[in-house]
Amino acid sequence: MSNPYLELDKKIVSEIYTSTEPMDNLKVLCDVHGSRFPGTPGDLGSVKYMVEKLKEYGIKDAYYEPFKIPGWKRGPAKLSITSPIKRDFDCISLPHSITGEVEAKLVWLAEGAVEVYEKRKEEIKDNIVMVSSANPPGAARSLHRTEKFMRSILAGAKGWIFMNQYPAYGPQTGGISPIVPSIGICYEDGMFLTRILERAGEVEVRIKTTDKNMNVTTYNVIGDVPGTLNSKEYVVVGSHYDGHDISQGAVDPASGAVVVLEIARVLSLIKKDLKRKVRGMCFGAEETGLFGSYAYTSMHSDDLENIRFMLNLDAGGGAGRKGVTLHDHPELEEFMKKAAQELKSPFPFGHRVGPYSDHWPFYLRGVPCGSGGDIEAARTTQGRGYGHSRYDTVDKVELENLWKAASNYSRFLLRVANSDKWVARRKTQNEIDEFIKKQGYNETVQLADKVKEYVKTWDEIHPDTIEWINRKGDW
Numbered sequence: 001m002s003n004p005y006l007e008l009d010k011k012i013v014s015e016i017y018t019s020t021e022p023m024d025n026l027k028v029l030c031d032v033h034g035s036r037f038p039g040t041p042g043d044l045g046s047v048k049y050m051v052e053k054l055k056e057y058g059i060k061d062a063y064y065e066p067f068k069i070p071g072w073k074r075g076p077a078k079l080s081i082t083s084p085i086k087r088d089f090d091c092i093s094l095p096h097s098i099t100g101e102v103e104a105k106l107v108w109l110a111e112g113a114v115e116v117y118e119k120r121k122e123e124i125k126d127n128i129v130m131v132s133s134a135n136p137p138g139a140a141r142s143l144h145r146t147e148k149f150m151r152s153i154l155a156g157a158k159g160w161i162f163m164n165q166y167p168a169y170g171p172q173t174g175g176i177s178p179i180v181p182s183i184g185i186c187y188e189d190g191m192f193l194t195r196i197l198e199r200a201g202e203v204e205v206r207i208k209t210t211d212k213n214m215n216v217t218t219y220n221v222i223g224d225v226p227g228t229l230n231s232k233e234y235v236v237v238g239s240h241y242d243g244h245d246i247s248q249g250a251v252d253p254a255s256g257a258v259v260v261l262e263i264a265r266v267l268s269l270i271k272k273d274l275k276r277k278v279r280g281m282c283f284g285a286e287e288t289g290l291f292g293s294y295a296y297t298s299m300h301s302d303d304l305e306n307i308r309f310m311l312n313l314d315a316g317g318g319a320g321r322k323g324v325t326l327h328d329h330p331e332l333e334e335f336m337k338k339a340a341q342e343l344k345s346p347f348p349f350g351h352r353v354g355p356y357s358d359h360w361p362f363y364l365r366g367v368p369c370g371s372g373g374d375i376e377a378a379r380t381t382q383g384r385g386y387g388h389s390r391y392d393t394v395d396k397v398e399l400e401n402l403w404k405a406a407s408n409y410s411r412f413l414l415r416v417a418n419s420d421k422w423v424a425r426r427k428t429q430n431e432i433d434e435f436i437k438k439q440g441y442n443e444t445v446q447l448a449d450k451v452k453e454y455v456k457t458w459d460e461i462h463p464d465t466i467e468w469i470n471r472k473g474d475w
């Protein structure tokens with residue numbers, strides 16, 4: 001089989017494998033600019049750095065686009081057991097937790113399966129729920145933290161504890177909605193609490209949080225490698241750049257952001273052979289609610305029909321094979337097979353859609369999209385390990401993985417941009433709605449509406465909650 005891109009492939013691959021550029025960028029993003037959490041100095045600092053880098057790569061009109069989002073600032077949090085013994089535990093607030101104090105009975109829901117909240121409603125009402133980050137065994141779909149949180153609130157919980165399922169990784173963070181004091185604790189302390197609960201039958205705990213919800217400005221970085229055809233059609237490759245505030249967010253997401261920069265660098269070097277524009281993007285504020293990608297699809301809504309394909313590389317430079325999970329595009333099967341043969345590198349592909357990263361707002365608008373990763377390995381591995389903990393640090397990322405990712409994805413995108421018989425089909429609103437319903441993803445959306453209605457009936461509502469209830473729009 002002949003490979004029409006062989007000469008370009010050689011150029012791209014040799015350029016990537018003789019450079020440490022992505023690792024150099026990763027160190028600056030993480031060690032200089034820290035978590036890059038929305039609204040922090042490192043947020044703007046990292047964005048300016050990425051724009052400068054893109055300019056250095058020959059993309060002179062690279063820029064960043066600001067937008068306002070609901071931000072959050074962490075304060076110290078405290079968890080104490082008040083009966084039958086007294087003891088304090090290390091804990092962290094979950095992003096968007098309100099400031100507050102609550103003392104009540106502890107209700108342990110283990111992995112928090114869908115049915116358990118309704119079943120144990122009497123116990124949960126006015127008490128403090130503790131739930132593990134693990135997916136319920138045998139669950140047909142993955143149950144996200146936010147769904148466990150919303151279901152707990154609907155059952156009447158007045159405080160929420162999220163226990164890391166992984167030993168020795170400390171507490172895990174992750175956004176929730178500003179309704180009750182909400183914290184994360186490590187696996188070991190969670191297990192200790194469950195043992196006391198088992199022995200004593202009843203345990204009282206107190207949560208105290210001191211966080212601040214406020215609006216902040218954050219950014220999307222945009223850098224275009226132009227195509228030679230005078231075509232409106234273009235390709236997007238993106239990764240979010242924001243990490244959680246307690247973390248360097250090195251694998252998730254910085255390893256993906258630096259791969260996007262590297263793709264922009266090498267495609268820029270071969271741009272006279274690139275037919276259609278490839279837009280490199282680094283999205284802000286993914287972790288706290290996909291704000292950057294919602295902002296982009298909303299601010300550029302009149303231009304979305306021109307996107308041929310969107311590739312999301314969230315955590316794209318982590319370990320594993322560098323394939324593409326298409327968000328349900330069987331019509332691209334032939335194209336993918338051919339690309340995989342030509343790349344001469346492991347390139348697993350398949351079809352699956354989930355709502356928890358920046359491809360999602362594009363998917364909802366019918367843009368053909370996919371995400372980097374290994375769909376075959378994803379079937380057997382579960383959860384995030386040190387992700388969303390303070391242990392997601394630069395030393396977890398390997399240059400070889402950044403090379404593999406940049407090499408596969410830049411060459412894949414070259415083929416997407418240059419294909420003259422591009423068959424990816426835009427989904428209709430009907431198809432999207434049907435899919436969401438079939439997967440049960442509408443549950444989460446409907447849950448938020450239900451929770452808003454329910455919370456309105458409370459005697460006392462926190463001002464941050466009122467602000468959240470009245471919030472309009474996607475982001």
Ligand SMILES: [Zn+2]
Nearest residue numbers: 252253314315
């Ligand atoms: Zn991520």
